[in-house]
Amino acid sequence: MIAIALRFSIGSEGFALPNRADVWSLRLTNVVAGVSVGMALGVAGALLQAILRNPLASPFLLGLTSGAGLGVVVATYITYLATGAILMSGPPVFAVLLGSFGALGLVYLLSQRRGTPEPTSLVLVGVIVSVCCAALTSFIQHLMPDQGMAVYTRWVMGAISAETGTVTLWTVAGATVAGTLWAMTLGDDLDAAALSDDEARSVGVSLGRLRAVSVLIAGLLTAGSVLLAGPIAFVGLIAPHLARRVAGPGHRWGICATALAGGALVVLADSGVAFIRTPSGRMPIGVLTAIIGGPLFIWLLRREREL
Amino acid sequence: MNGLVCEGITLRYERSEPVISSLSLTLEPGLWAMVGPNGAGKSTLLRALAGLHAPEAGRVLLKGEPVHRMAARHRATRIAYVPQRSSVWAGFDVRTIVAMGRHALPRRDETIERALDGVALLDRAEEPYRSLSVGQQQRVTIARALAQLDGSEGGVLVADEPLSAQDPAFAARVMGLLRGHVERGGLVVAALHDCTTALRCADGGVLLSSGGTLVTSGPAVDTFTPGWMERVFGVGFDLVRTPGGPALLPRGATMPL
Numbered sequence: 001m002i003a004i005a006l007r008f009s010i011g012s013e014g015f016a017l018p019n020r021a022d023v024w025s026l027r028l029t030n031v032v033a034g035v036s037v038g039m040a041l042g043v044a045g046a047l048l049q050a051i052l053r054n055p056l057a058s059p060f061l062l063g064l065t066s067g068a069g070l071g072v073v074v075a076t077y078i079t080y081l082a083t084g085a086i087l088m089s090g091p092p093v094f095a096v097l098l099g100s101f102g103a104l105g106l107v108y109l110l111s112q113r114r115g116t117p118e119p120t121s122l123v124l125v126g127v128i129v130s131v132c133c134a135a136l137t138s139f140i141q142h143l144m145p146d147q148g149m150a151v152y153t154r155w156v157m158g159a160i161s162a163e164t165g166t167v168t169l170w171t172v173a174g175a176t177v178a179g180t181l182w183a184m185t186l187g188d189d190l191d192a193a194a195l196s197d198d199e200a201r202s203v204g205v206s207l208g209r210l211r212a213v214s215v216l217i218a219g220l221l222t223a224g225s226v227l228l229a230g231p232i233a234f235v236g237l238i239a240p241h242l243a244r245r246v247a248g249p250g251h252r253w254g255i256c257a258t259a260l261a262g263g264a265l266v267v268l269a270d271s272g273v274a275f276i277r278t279p280s281g282r283m284p285i286g287v288l289t290a291i292i293g294g295p296l297f298i299w300l301l302r303r304e305r306e307l
Numbered sequence: 308m309n310g311l312v313c314e315g316i317t318l319r320y321e322r323s324e325p326v327i328s329s330l331s332l333t334l335e336p337g338l339w340a341m342v343g344p345n346g347a348g349k350s351t352l353l354r355a356l357a358g359l360h361a362p363e364a365g366r367v368l369l370k371g372e373p374v375h376r377m378a379a380r381h382r383a384t385r386i387a388y389v390p391q392r393s394s395v396w397a398g399f400d401v402r403t404i405v406a407m408g409r410h411a412l413p414r415r416d417e418t419i420e421r422a423l424d425g426v427a428l429l430d431r432a433e434e435p436y437r438s439l440s441v442g443q444q445q446r447v448t449i450a451r452a453l454a455q456l457d458g459s460e461g462g463v464l465v466a467d468e469p470l471s472a473q474d475p476a477f478a479a480r481v482m483g484l485l486r487g488h489v490e491r492g493g494l495v496v497a498a499l500h501d502c503t504t505a506l507r508c509a510d511g512g513v514l515l516s517s518g519g520t521l522v523t524s525g526p527a528v529d530t531f532t533p534g535w536m537e538r539v540f541g542v543g544f545d546l547v548r549t550p551g552g553p554a555l556l557p558r559g560a561t562m563p564l
């Protein structure tokens with residue numbers, strides 16, 4: 001997996017190896033961001049699928065992406081009100097963070113039952129918070145001229161941009177690796193959490209604590225990925241399934257494999273969008289992952305029957 | 308005192324009537340059968356005994372320690388639980404499921420082998436749990452609980468209808484495994500629906516009537532009598548001597564010959 005990721009990433013943006021140092025560093029930025037985003041989404045998806053016992057769970061279930069999207073339009077709108085202009089540069093970091101953590105916090109609090117997030121409530125609350133954030137986002141978009149729409153539309157499709165600040169990039173990448181290792185230490189607990197609640201508790205899993213920690217790690221990882229690349233569809237859903245085919249149902253190595261699969265997927269997709277030139281510039285990476293991810297998921301579904 | 312002690316426990320699910328009210332009960336080490344009509348609260352009481360349902364009032368004590376307050380990992384070294392229907396979400400194989408019984412304990416391969424052998428599933432150990440029949444899955448769960456209690460002399464096994472999906476031969480085999488745990492100094496409390504099995508195999512009996520009231524408890528021969536059974540189930544019972552031992556047969560269900 002690592003090999004695939006590296007090979008394709010170096011071969012991207014035209015097939016020649018770069019011969020200038022600054023191009024190398026730009027590509028390095030892209031590769032680090034891509035691997036980090038893919039790892040984060042994959043591991044977050046694996047954690048959520050495990051604690052919700054739901055093969056369709058994905059990181060965006062936590063409402064965090066829609067929250068971040070809302071953050072982006074609100075920030076764009078405030079800038080517009082203050083200066084009368086729409087800034088076409090990338091969304092401000094604090095707006096994305098505020099939006100994602102706001103939504104995550106809301107979902108986390110509203111899905112509590114007896115002090116821990118309860119799986120069914122988490123899914124329902126996540127969907128509802130997402131819908132509400134999306135509605136507010138549309139409303140604010142209507143208050144702005146058309147370029148305001150464009151900022152959001154570009155952001156929401158996801159892109160790995162070489163403009164990401166070095167500090168942000170390496171902080172998020174470091175946090176992603178830390179989060180992945182942390183998630184791996186939960187492996188045995190996550191395995192036993194595949195049993196019913198009573199059984200998991202009876203063999204010694206502190207289910208409430210496990211759920212809280214997992215949601216927290218998944219939330220932080222997803223927020224990091226959204227910060228680097230906006231929402232990228234399907235990676236968090238598919239990477240855990242791909243990993244399970246290779247590493248089996250166990251979570252300790254499953255999470256490691258998921259991180260590799262996710263990283264590889266995103267770097268591959270990023271190579272793809274760098275290679276496919278459209279008249280209006282780079283295609284957003286989220287478009288490619290969705291186009292490839294959808295059929296891939298259906299294929300997996302038909303292969304396994306039971307996911 | 309090695310047994311489980313219920314001190315005036317009241318059990319209730321959120322915003323509904325109590326399932327069990329102020330029930331007091333002492334279970335010494337041995338094999339206890341819990342019998343009662345559907346909906347009497349047997350499963351809820353068993354969950355409370357296993358520390359999985361916090362009583363609204365009163366406490367369940369194991370060696371003086373309230374079971375629902377024990378940390379999950381600590382409790383797992385002393386109490387194992389077999390639910391009525393087990394469920395496993397992911398595609399784990401049978402051996403891995405049994406090994407989960409050692410989640411909070413040192414994993415020992417021979418313990419897991421022995422537990423699998425006990426329920427006659429050693430040859431299915433590498434198959435996915437979900438490919439097994441309901442009865443086989445139930446035996447996997449029993450094996451997991453026994454693996455969990457292996458080496459814990461005086462451990463408590465709480466089992467909710469462990470025979471519900473077993474044919475007569477396997478039912479006898481499972482009762483033998485439970486008896487084995489008791490002989491190692493353990494305590495087993497199992498909900499059973501077959502009164503004859505309860506009478507023949509158990510040391511002690513607990514009779515619940517609908518509404519969650521404890522009707523009587525004590526030695527099995529004094530608990531599973533036609534008189535008490537009629538009071539709990541509302542149908543007459545005959546105590547019949549058979550070559551295999553005493554049998555308690557309900558009168559209402561027989562077809563006229």
